Amino acid sequence: MTRERLLDLFKNLQVWKRHGVRAPHKPLLLLLALGRVLNNKDRLVSYSEIEVPMKGLLRRFGPPRGSFHPEYPFSRLPRDQLWDIPGSENLFRIPGREYRVRELRDHDVKGGFPVWVYDFLRRHSDIARDAAQGLLDAHFPESLHDEIRAATGIPYTWEVRETPKRRRDPAFRRHVLREYEYRCAVCNFDVRLGDDLIGLEAAHIMWVAAGGPDKVANGLALCGKHHKALDRGAVGLKAVGANYKVLISSEVHGQSEPVRWFLDFHGKYLRAPRNRLVHPNPEFVRWHYKEVFRRPPLA
Numbered sequence: 266m267t268r269e270r271l272l273d274l275f276k277n278l279q280v281w282k283r284h285g286v287r288a289p290h291k292p293l294l295l296l297l298a299l300g301r302v303l304n305n306k307d308r309l310v311s312y313s314e315i316e317v318p319m320k321g322l323l324r325r326f327g328p329p330r331g332s333f334h335p336e337y338p339f340s341r342l343p344r345d346q347l348w349d350i351p352g353s354e355n356l357f358r359i360p361g362r363e364y365r366v367r368e369l370r371d372h373d374v375k376g377g378f379p380v381w382v383y384d385f386l387r388r389h390s391d392i393a394r395d396a397a398q399g400l401l402d403a404h405f406p407e408s409l410h411d412e413i414r415a416a417t418g419i420p421y422t423w424e425v426r427e428t429p430k431r432r433r434d435p436a437f438r439r440h441v442l443r444e445y446e447y448r449c450a451v452c453n454f455d456v457r458l459g460d461d462l463i464g465l466e467a468a469h470i471m472w473v474a475a476g477g478p479d480k481v482a483n484g485l486a487l488c489g490k491h492h493k494a495l496d497r498g499a500v501g502l503k504a505v506g507a508n509y510k511v512l513i514s515s516e517v518h519g520q521s522e523p524v525r526w527f528l529d530f531h532g533k534y535l536r537a538p539r540n541r542l543v544h545p546n547p548e549f550v551r552w553h554y555k556e557v558f559r560r561p562p563l564a
């Protein structure tokens with residue numbers, strides 16, 4: 266069994282991404298399972314034990330939806346050869362069909378990596394960490410990686426090998442910052458240290474992981490705070506005529522003064538570039554509103 270074959274299974278994960286619709290169920294369950302491997306836990310975990318943590322992960326890092334389905338990956342991951350439910354043939358008779366939550370709970374169904382995958386990952390924790398990094402890169406923007414690692418028990422490491430997927434187009438950052446005149450499009454932040462900008466970033470509106478391009482029309486210059494908030498769905502955008510207004514999610518709250526750095530910008534116009542040709546593309550803005558922004562916005 267080679268490292269490459271195993272990493273390929275993770276890479277070739279069948280995730281429903283038609284029109285960029287996010288389905289992070291499989292990656293999140295696999296990250297939880299990798300966290301278990303890296304924390305010396307048993308191979309199998311019962312559905313009941315993992316249901317609440319999975320729901321929490323889907324709520325925090327998945328798209329805003331009316332309901333969450335932690336049971337989906339239990340039925341679907343076996344087809345990717347990365348999940349094993351011992352005895353499922355006897356329990357469910359028709360292999361490969363979707364399990365209902367009641368069935369998974371009532372039969373105390375347990376699942377986990379297939380034995381060979383689990384044994385291999387236990388022997389090679391560096392490969393488990395690479396697999397986790399590959400899942401993070403393929404399904405989530407970098408600004409969320411630390412939080413997802415913490416939530417799934419994946420230890421942070423400096424030794425993660427660079428995978429080819431972790432490419433960044435340096436021109437994207439350069440062009441976005443220039444068009445936005447080196448200021449945050451939400452709050453105007455433009456702090457420099459000497460000649461260097463500190464804390465100003467080029468954000469993607471439609472995530473690269475969801476197929477968003479490295480184009481200025483899919484970018485925003487944002488301070489670190491508002492970049493993170495955009496990727497988490499605390500900040501969103503709404504088209505008003507030919508311009509955009511900033512939306513703040515009604516879930517944003519806090520006791521301290523800095524919470525004003527969010528609430529005060531609700532309903533304000535985005536500082537878009539002078540050049541209309543590079544304004545945010547409505548298609549990417551709609552994607553962000555549907556797949557990332559924590560609706561409803563503040564009243």
Ligand SMILES: [Zn+2]
Pocket residue numbers: 449450451452453454487488489490491
């Ligand atoms: Zn800002």
